[in-house]
Amino acid sequence: MSAALIEFDDWSIWLAGADDSALRNVSLRIRPGERVLITGPSGGGKSTLLRAMAGLHDTDSTHQSGELKRDVTTVGFVGQEPDEQILFPTVGEELEFVAETTVSTTAKVRRRVGEALKATGISQSRRHPTANLSGGEKQRLAIASALAGKPPVILLDEPTASLDERSTELVVDAVARVADKREVAIVLVEHHIDVWHSFVDRLIVVADGRIVADGKIDDVLSKKRSMLIALGVWVPGHVTVPKPTPPKRNAGVVLTARGISGRRSARSGRVVVPDFDLAEGEVIALVGSNGSGKSTALRILGGLLEPDKGNVRYTGIDTAPHRLRPAELVELVSSVVQNPAYGFGSGRVNDEAPAHERAAVGLKGLDSRHPQSLSGGERRRLGLASALSRHPRVLFLDEPSFGQDANSWLDLIERLRDFLAGRGAIVVATHDDKFVKAMAHRVIRIGGESR
Amino acid sequence: MSSRRPHSLALVFASAVPAVTVVWTVDPLTPALIGIAVVTAILSVIKRPRIPWGRIGIVTVTAAIMSITSFLYANESGSIYAEWGLITISDGSFDVALASFFRILAIGIPAALILTEVEPHEFIATTVVRRVVPQRAALAALIALRLAPVIAADLMETRVARRAAGLTTRFDALVVTTLVIAIRRAIRMSEIAEVRGFSAPDRVWTSYRTFGRKDWALVGIALGSAGLALLITAASGAWNSAI
Numbered sequence: 001m002s003a004a005l006i007e008f009d010d011w012s013i014w015l016a017g018a019d020d021s022a023l024r025n026v027s028l029r030i031r032p033g034e035r036v037l038i039t040g041p042s043g044g045g046k047s048t049l050l051r052a053m054a055g056l057h058d059t060d061s062t063h064q065s066g067e068l069k070r071d072v073t074t075v076g077f078v079g080q081e082p083d084e085q086i087l088f089p090t091v092g093e094e095l096e097f098v099a100e101t102t103v104s105t106t107a108k109v110r111r112r113v114g115e116a117l118k119a120t121g122i123s124q125s126r127r128h129p130t131a132n133l134s135g136g137e138k139q140r141l142a143i144a145s146a147l148a149g150k151p152p153v154i155l156l157d158e159p160t161a162s163l164d165e166r167s168t169e170l171v172v173d174a175v176a177r178v179a180d181k182r183e184v185a186i187v188l189v190e191h192h193i194d195v196w197h198s199f200v201d202r203l204i205v206v207a208d209g210r211i212v213a214d215g216k217i218d219d220v221l222s223k224k225r226s227m228l229i230a231l232g233v234w235v236p237g238h239v240t241v242p243k244p245t246p247p248k249r250n251a252g253v254v255l256t257a258r259g260i261s262g263r264r265s266a267r268s269g270r271v272v273v274p275d276f277d278l279a280e281g282e283v284i285a286l287v288g289s290n291g292s293g294k295s296t297a298l299r300i301l302g303g304l305l306e307p308d309k310g311n312v313r314y315t316g317i318d319t320a321p322h323r324l325r326p327a328e329l330v331e332l333v334s335s336v337v338q339n340p341a342y343g344f345g346s347g348r349v350n351d352e353a354p355a356h357e358r359a360a361v362g363l364k365g366l367d368s369r370h371p372q373s374l375s376g377g378e379r380r381r382l383g384l385a386s387a388l389s390r391h392p393r394v395l396f397l398d399e400p401s402f403g404q405d406a407n408s409w410l411d412l413i414e415r416l417r418d419f420l421a422g423r424g425a426i427v428v429a430t431h432d433d434k435f436v437k438a439m440a441h442r443v444i445r446i447g448g449e450s451r
Numbered sequence: 452m453s454s455r456r457p458h459s460l461a462l463v464f465a466s467a468v469p470a471v472t473v474v475w476t477v478d479p480l481t482p483a484l485i486g487i488a489v490v491t492a493i494l495s496v497i498k499r500p501r502i503p504w505g506r507i508g509i510v511t512v513t514a515a516i517m518s519i520t521s522f523l524y525a526n527e528s529g530s531i532y533a534e535w536g537l538i539t540i541s542d543g544s545f546d547v548a549l550a551s552f553f554r555i556l557a558i559g560i561p562a563a564l565i566l567t568e569v570e571p572h573e574f575i576a577t578t579v580v581r582r583v584v585p586q587r588a589a590l591a592a593l594i595a596l597r598l599a600p601v602i603a604a605d606l607m608e609t610r611v612a613r614r615a616a617g618l619t620t621r622f623d624a625l626v627v628t629t630l631v632i633a634i635r636r637a638i639r640m641s642e643i644a645e646v647r648g649f650s651a652p653d654r655v656w657t658s659y660r661t662f663g664r665k666d667w668a669l670v671g672i673a674l675g676s677a678g679l680a681l682l683i684t685a686a687s688g689a690w691n692s693a694i
Binding site for chain 2: 054056074075076077079081083084085086087088089093096097098100101102103104105106108109110130131145146149265299302303304305326327329330331334335336337339340341342343344345372373386387390
């Protein structure tokens with residue numbers, strides 16, 4: 001048995017800041033070439049464990065006990081937010097930055113960069129601007145950057161949490177290529193086990209700051225199945241999709257959309273929205289590939305963006321939605337954008353939504369945290385709780401189910417059904433097929449984008 | 452192949468020469484001479500130069516506005532043609548107006564020409580390798596460049612999200628939220644940078660290039676023509692000391 005790269009021996013950490021959770025009595029080893037998946041409920045300590053492996057845990061303001069040995073000079077680390085993984089304006093500079101510190105000549109740097117591009121399947125040229133990459137391409141480049149340093153281990157913290165399905169595929173493909181060679185150990189934190197199942201050997205489950213399961217992935221999945229389900233882990237084939245209840249007949253129309261087209265910004269392509277009426281108790285899903293304009297359509301419908309042509313009308317209101325003042329708009333309808341953190345106005349989770357609304361979407365015990373410090377999935381749920389607290393007639397949701405564990409996903413469905421039963425209506429832009437099946441009465445495909 | 456491209460540091464240096472030349476004397480001749488010399492030199496080293504007419508237009512309009520201002524408010528000299536309160540138009544007004552017009556063109560046009568030719572990474576790498584700038588400061592500046600468009604996008608998202616939350620979308624409110632987000636981003640990005648070897652002591656600067664003959668020539672021509680322009684001005688009697 002080869003020596004461990006990273007070794008925890010009865011290690012505990014108490015964190016001073018409230019942004020990370022504590023870990024207790026962790027004992028585990030990461031060995032060369034191992035492929036490990038860490039999962040568990042949100043806020044259970046998965047990320048804290050990964051950051052400790054990366055040496056990113058704060059050693060000054062925290063209290064630790066036990067032992068943590070890191071027999072590695074360098075690690076590769078990939079975080080959640082694609083935009084924060086990219087440091088330079090071009091693909092080449094991004095990779096050179098890492099390679100420049102690990103080899104000794106310019107020629108070797110170039111070779112190393114070439115290898116990293118090939119290993120992750122990146123086809124863009126070295127001079128390609130990183131600003132033009134999609135989220136998935138950015139994450140793939142971040143993995144390539146990690147590889148360019150030839151580390152013995154790569155650590156990935158929910159690398160697909162803010163990505164749609166197609167982008168997720170790019171990242172999974174890149175990780176699979178790396179895993180295939182078995183030259184580097186891979187440790188990744190993720191909610192969706194099925195996506196990673198085929199090339200992971202070992203599953204570690206972290207909940208409430210403790211390791212509650214650790215072993216061969218198939219063993220853990222079969223022996224601890226009921227525990228994993230209780231913890232909200234996406235156990236392959238478990239979450240059954242509840243069927244949507246149809247809206248009442250003769251339900252009143254709350255929104256009409258006629259001849260709408262628009263664009264996200266002056267330089268982006270035109271998005272065409274098919275005409276439709278939305279009835280009370282109804283859910284319409286906007287679907288379409290990445291960049292098709294679903295979010296733009298949703299923003300126009302929700303009165304956040306002015307359409308170039310056509311009009312949106314909320315029943316009983318004569319003013320065009322985009323002309324309403326923000327305070328008037330939210331009296332009528334509520335939008336939950338992809339990253340609601342941009343709209344959080346206060347410094348505490350407490351002040352963003354009342355306690356019962358937070359509890360209804362499964363947000364507990366985060367009261368005094370800063371809203372910006374929440375995970376992507378938590379921010380979306382907090383945004384939803386805040387939107388629902390204003391009792392809107394229509395909800396506009398942009399990818400509400402990204403980054404949710406199985407339990408919060410089910411909480412979300414349940415809470416939205418309550419909202420519909422209270423005569424609400426929903427327009428949702430989503431890539432999540434399960435969500436569409438569980439909630440949508442009608443599907444509208446967006447993709448008539450023309451320049 | 453890339454060695455034919457002019458060195459970014461040489462371009463920045465050459466384009467900065469007019470600015471330090473025209474501070475000595477307020478007259479139209481010096482900026483005209485140095486400006487023509489430096490623009491010609493820069494155009495001759497740039498491969499396939501594309502003239503940025505838009506940027507040159509902005510520089511010209513700025514120069515015109517500044518020149519009108521100096522025309523109206525210049526110190527009086529020679530015969531006086533008109534006086535309204537603080538405004539005095541005299542012989543000196545014409546000289547000063549023409550001088551400030553050419554000064555701004557001489558500083559602005561070379562800068563407009565090199566803007567898309569300069570590679571920040573090469574510029575920074577060269578200053579670090581030559582020990583002009585400390586490595587950490589230089590790398591941080593480079594990474595900050597990449598953050599700029601991200602923050603611009605954050606500002607737009609903040610506007611939409613605040614409207615969605617029923618909050619005011621006044622500019623000052625947007626700036627505060629965007630700033631909070633930018634600081635958090637910067638902290639997380641600095642962690643990523645650190646993991647990727649930001650502080651590693653022996654870095655191979657692949658973007659570093661030594662000066663070629665053309666680069667030295669560019670610097671030499673810029674400095675030489677600056678001296679020559681000042682001499683010609685002094686000899687012609689147009690010198691009007693500004694210091």
